[in-house]
Amino acid sequence: xxxxxxxxxxxxxxxxxxxxxxxxxxxxxxxxxxxxxxxxxxxxxxxxxxxxxxxxxxxxxxxxxxxxxxxxxxxxxxxxxxxxxxxxxxxxxxxxxxxxxxxxxxxxxxxxxxxxxxxxxxxxxxxxxxxxxxxxxxxxxxxxxxxxxxxxxxxxxxxxxxxxxxxxxxxxxxxxxxxxxxxxxxxxxxxxxxxxxxxxxxxxxxxxxxxxxxxxxxxxxxxxxxxxxxxxxxxxxxxxxxxxxxxxxxxxxxxxxxxxxxxxxxxxxxxxxxxxxxxxxxxxxxxxxxxxxxxxxxxxxxxxxxxx
Amino acid sequence: xxxxxxxxxxxxxxxxxxxxxxxxxxxxxxxxxxxxxxxxxxxxxxxxxxxxxxxxxxxxxxxxxxxxxxxxxxxxxxxxxxxxxxxxxxxxxxxxxxxxxxxxxxxxxxxxxxxxxxxxxxxxxxxxxxxxxxxxxxxxxxxxxxxxxxxxxxxxxxxxxxxxxxxxxxxxxxxxxxxxxxxxxxxxxxxxxxxxxxxxxxxxxxxxxxxxxxxxxxxxxxxxxxxxxxxxxxxxxxxxxxxxxxxxxx
Numbered sequence: 001x002x003x004x005x006x007x008x009x010x011x012x013x014x015x016x017x018x019x020x021x022x023x024x025x026x027x028x029x030x031x032x033x034x035x036x037x038x039x040x041x042x043x044x045x046x047x048x049x050x051x052x053x054x055x056x057x058x059x060x061x062x063x064x065x066x067x068x069x070x071x072x073x074x075x076x077x078x079x080x081x082x083x084x085x086x087x088x089x090x091x092x093x094x095x096x097x098x099x100x101x102x103x104x105x106x107x108x109x110x111x112x113x114x115x116x117x118x119x120x121x122x123x124x125x126x127x128x129x130x131x132x133x134x135x136x137x138x139x140x141x142x143x144x145x146x147x148x149x150x151x152x153x154x155x156x157x158x159x160x161x162x163x164x165x166x167x168x169x170x171x172x173x174x175x176x177x178x179x180x181x182x183x184x185x186x187x188x189x190x191x192x193x194x195x196x197x198x199x200x201x202x203x204x205x206x207x208x209x210x211x212x213x214x215x216x217x218x219x220x221x222x223x224x225x226x227x228x229x230x231x232x233x234x235x236x237x238x239x240x241x242x243x244x245x246x247x248x249x250x251x252x253x254x255x256x257x258x259x260x261x262x263x264x265x266x267x268x269x270x271x272x273x274x275x276x277x278x279x280x281x282x283x284x285x286x287x288x289x290x291x292x293x294x295x296x297x298x299x300x301x302x303x304x305x306x307x308x
Numbered sequence: 309x310x311x312x313x314x315x316x317x318x319x320x321x322x323x324x325x326x327x328x329x330x331x332x333x334x335x336x337x338x339x340x341x342x343x344x345x346x347x348x349x350x351x352x353x354x355x356x357x358x359x360x361x362x363x364x365x366x367x368x369x370x371x372x373x374x375x376x377x378x379x380x381x382x383x384x385x386x387x388x389x390x391x392x393x394x395x396x397x398x399x400x401x402x403x404x405x406x407x408x409x410x411x412x413x414x415x416x417x418x419x420x421x422x423x424x425x426x427x428x429x430x431x432x433x434x435x436x437x438x439x440x441x442x443x444x445x446x447x448x449x450x451x452x453x454x455x456x457x458x459x460x461x462x463x464x465x466x467x468x469x470x471x472x473x474x475x476x477x478x479x480x481x482x483x484x485x486x487x488x489x490x491x492x493x494x495x496x497x498x499x500x501x502x503x504x505x506x507x508x509x510x511x512x513x514x515x516x517x518x519x520x521x522x523x524x525x526x527x528x529x530x531x532x533x534x535x536x537x538x539x540x541x542x543x544x545x546x547x548x549x550x551x552x553x554x555x556x557x558x
Contacts, residue, residue, distance in 0.1 A: 010469075069474070070437065070447055093467040097449050100402070100437035109401045109523050112432045126531070127431055128325050132334050135527040174446035174477045178462065182470035189469070195556075219557060237452075237487055238470055244486055246468075252556040262324075269534055273554045275546065281539075290537035291549050303543045308557070 001085030003032045004058075006077065006099070007048055008090045011038045011066060014047040016192040017090035019154035021147045022051050026155065027117040028086055031055045034161070037076055039066035045163060052159040060166040067177035068094055074101030075170035081106055081142065085120070091146035092191075099146055108140040115151040129243040130266040150191070150249035150270060183238055188222050190241070194251045195221030198241055198268070201228040202257020202278065202297055206235055211301040212256060218308035219252070224268075226258045242267035257297050260285025277301075310365045311354040312418035314409055315347040315383055317376045318429045327530045334429075334528060343379040346424025349484040352491040353454060354422050355387035362456050363420075365389050369412050371396050371405060377507065384502035385494035391505065392416075396512040401521040402430075406438035411515040413443055418479060420461060425450055425483040436483040447481040448474050451488050 003025045008015040018034065025032045034048050037060040048057045060076055077098070081087055087102060089095035091113045103110035115133075116124035122137045123145060190196060197216045199209055209223065216223050224241040225234065241248055243266035253271035258264060260276070260283055268274070269288055276289035277297050286292040293300060319325055320340040328335040343351075357363040368383040369392040370376040380391040394408055413421065426433035433449075440447040448454075448463035452471065455462055461476045466485045476482075494502075512519070540546045550557045 067472070070440070070449070074441060093450060093465075096433050097437065097447075100434035101441035101447075103434070104403060104406060104438035104441035107403070109403045109521060110432070110434050110438075111523070112434060122526070125431075127528070128319070128334060128429055129431065130531055131325050132327050133529050133531055134525050135529075137524045137526050138522055139524070140522040172446070174444075174480070175448070176475045178473040178475050180467075180470065180472045191468070237466055238468070252550065252554075273550070273556045274534075274537075275550070286539070287536045288534040290554065291546055292537065292539045293541075293543070293546055294539060300543060304546070307543055307547050 001030055002083055003028050003030050003086040003088065004080065004084040005032055005034045006087070006089035006095060007034050007036045007044070008092055008094060009036065009038060009044045011040055012043055014044050016154065017092060017149035018048070019051055019157070020149035020152045021088050021090050022053055022155040024114070024117055024147045024152040025086070025088055026053055028120050030085065033058055035060065035077065035080065037065045037073060038068065039063050049161045049163065050157040050159055051161065052156040054159055054161040056164050057161045058164050058166050062169045064169050064171050069172045069175055069177065070098035070101055071172035071175055072170040073098040074105060077102045078105040079168060079170070080166070084142070086143045086145065088145050088147050090149045095146045099144060103144040106142055106144065108142050108144060109138070110144045110146070111136060111138065112146050113148045114145045115148050129263065131262070148247060150247060183236065187216065188220065190222045190224055190239070190246050191248055193222035195219040196224050196241070196248060196250045197221050197254045197256065198224035198226065198258060199229055199234070199256050200226035200258030201232060203229060203234060206233070209235060211298070214305040215254070215301060215308065218305060226261070226264045228261070255285050255289070256301065258285055259283045260288065309363045309419045310367065310416065311357060311363050312412065312416055312421045313347070313350050313354045313366065313368045313383070313388065314421070314423050314435070315351065315368055315370050315379055316344045316424070316427045317341050317370065317372055317379045318344045318427050321345050321428060327528050331527055331529050333525070341375070343382055344424050344427045346426060346484050348491040349486070349488050350422040350424050351383045351386055351388060352489045353484060356489065358387065367392065367416055367418065369394065369409070371400060371408055371512070373397055380507060381502050382494060384505040385499040386492060389505065391507040393507060393509045394512055394515060395509060396519070398519040399521070400519050401523055402432045402434035403438055404517060404519045404521060405435050406442055407517045408512065408515055409435070409439050410442045411517065413439070420478065420480055420482060421445070422482045422484065425485055436481050440481045445479050445481050446476040448476055449483040450485040451482045452485050454482055454488065
C-alpha cells in the first residue's frame with residue numbers, strides 16, 4: 001500500500017511543513033504520493049515535484065479548492081483514499097480542520113499530532129498538553145494521522161516526482177468563504193523560522209515588542225509571544241507560542257520576559273537551544289533554558305541588538 | 309432556533325497530572341474533574357446567542373458514567389435549558405463519540421451544534437469535524453466570532469497566519485477557540501434552579517452505537533525533561549556562547 005501526504009501551501013508556495021511530513025512518512029517504508037489541492041497551483045506543484053522520496057504529485061487545481069474548505073477537501077481526499085493505507089496531513093489549522101472529516105468518511109479513527117512513527121501501525125502522540133506521551137497501536141484498516149511537523153526532519157528537495165492531475169471537483173454547498181485577514185509580515189513564519197524571539201507579560205505593552213523586532217531582524221527570526229502577552233492584548237493571537245497556540249522547534253528560541261508556564265513550555269521545549277531573559281531569577285523558564293540571563297530586558301534587548 | 313452543545317468531563321485545567329507507575333495511563337484517582345474549558349466556551353456562546361433572542365433553546369449533552377451529570381448540571385446552572393446524559397462506561401474514541409452525537413442530532417434537529425475544539429485530556433481536536441462528516445453538516449472550527457447573518461451563520465476562524473471568515477448554511481457545526489468569549493460563573497440561585505431543569509438519561513445501547521475503538525494505548529510515559537543549562541552574566545557572554553558553544557548564530 002501507499003502513503004498519501006496532504007501538502008500545506010497558500011496557493012503560491014509550498015509550506016515547510018510538507019517536507020517534514022514527507023520526512024515522517026519515510027518511516028512507513030511505502031511509496032509516498034503528495035496531494036496538492038488549491039487553485040492556480042503551478043508554482044506549488046513545481047516545488048512539490050522536487051520533494052525527494054515522493055513518487056507522484058496529485059494535483060487538484062480548481063477555484064472550489066482555493067479557500068481549502070474542510071467539506072470539499074474531505075470529499076476529495078476520501079475519494080482518493082482507496083489505494084492508501086496511510087493518509088498524513090500536517091497538524092496545522094488546515095490539516096486539523098479537514099482530516100477528521102476524512103477519517104469519519106472512511107469510518108476509521110484519527111491519530112492527532114503524531115510526534116513519532118514506531119511502525120506502520122504504532123504511533124506516538126502527546127496527550128494532556130504534552131504532560132504525558134501516549135504510544136498508540138491501531139488495528140484500523142487505514143491509518144489517518146495529523147503530524148506535528150516540528151518533530152520530524154524535512155526531506156530533501158532533489159526529487160522529480162510525476163504529476164497526476166485529479167479532474168474530479170467536489171463542491172461544498174453548505175459553506176462558503178467570505179474573507180481572510182492574514183497578518184502581513186516580512187519575517188519568516190513562526191512555524192518555519194530557525195530563530196524565534198518571543199515576548200511575555202514582562203514586555204509590559206505592545207509597543208515594546210519593537211525591541212524584540214530589532215533583535216529578530218539581526219537574526220532573521222520570527223516574533224512570538226506567550227499566552228499571557230496575548231491575553232493582555234499586547235499582540236494578536238496568531239503570534240502565540242504554546243499548547244493553545246503554535247508548537248515550534250526552532251534552532252534558537254529566545255524567551256524574553258516570559259515566566260515559563262507549562263502551557264508555554266509545551267509550545268517550545270523541543271527547540272534546540274533556549275535562551276531566557278528575565279529579571280526574576282526564580283522564573284521557571286530558567287529550568288529549561290540552556291542559557292539564562294537575569295536582568296532588565298529593557299537594558300538587555302538594545303544591547304543585544306547592537307552586539308549582534 | 310435550537311443549539312446543541314456536547315460537553316466533556318475532564319481532569320480540571322489546574323491539576324498537574326502524573327503518569328501511573330505501570331506507565332499505562334494518567335493517574336486519575338482522587339483528581340479534581342471539571343467541564344473541559346473549550347466546552348465551557350461553547351456553553352457560554354450558546355447562552356449568549358440565546359440572550360440575543362436569536363436562539364430559543366440550548367440543549368447540552370454528555371457521554372459517560374453517571375458522574376458526567378455533575379457537568380451537565382453545571383451547564384444548566386450557566387443557562388442551558390435541558391440536558392441529555394448518554395450513559396456509557398466504555399472509553400470512547402472521537403469517532404464513536406461523533407456517532408453517538410449523530411444520533412442526538414437526528415433526534416433533536418438542532419440548527420447549530422457548538423463544541424469545544426478539543427478536550428484537554430486526549431487533545432484530539434476531532435469530534436466536531438467527524439460529526440460534520442457523518443451528518444453532512446457544514447463546519448467552522450477554531451471560532452473566534454459567531455453571528456447569525458442572512459439566514460445562516462457567519463464564523464470568524466483563527467487560522468495559521470490570521471483570521472478567516474466563512475458563511476455556513478444551517479444546520480451548522482462550530483468548534484470554539486479560546487478567544488471566542490470569557491465564560492461566566494454560575495450563581496448560587498442558578499445552581500439551585502438547575503437542579504429542577506429537565507435531564508434525560510439514555511443508555512449508549514439505546515442510541516445504536518457499539519463502541520469498538522481500533523486504537524489501543526500500549527504505553528503512557530512522562531515527557532522527557534529538559535535540563536536547566538547555565539546562567540550567563542552579560543550580553544557579551546551570551547553571544548559568545550551562542551556563537552562558539554551552541555553554534556546557532558554566525
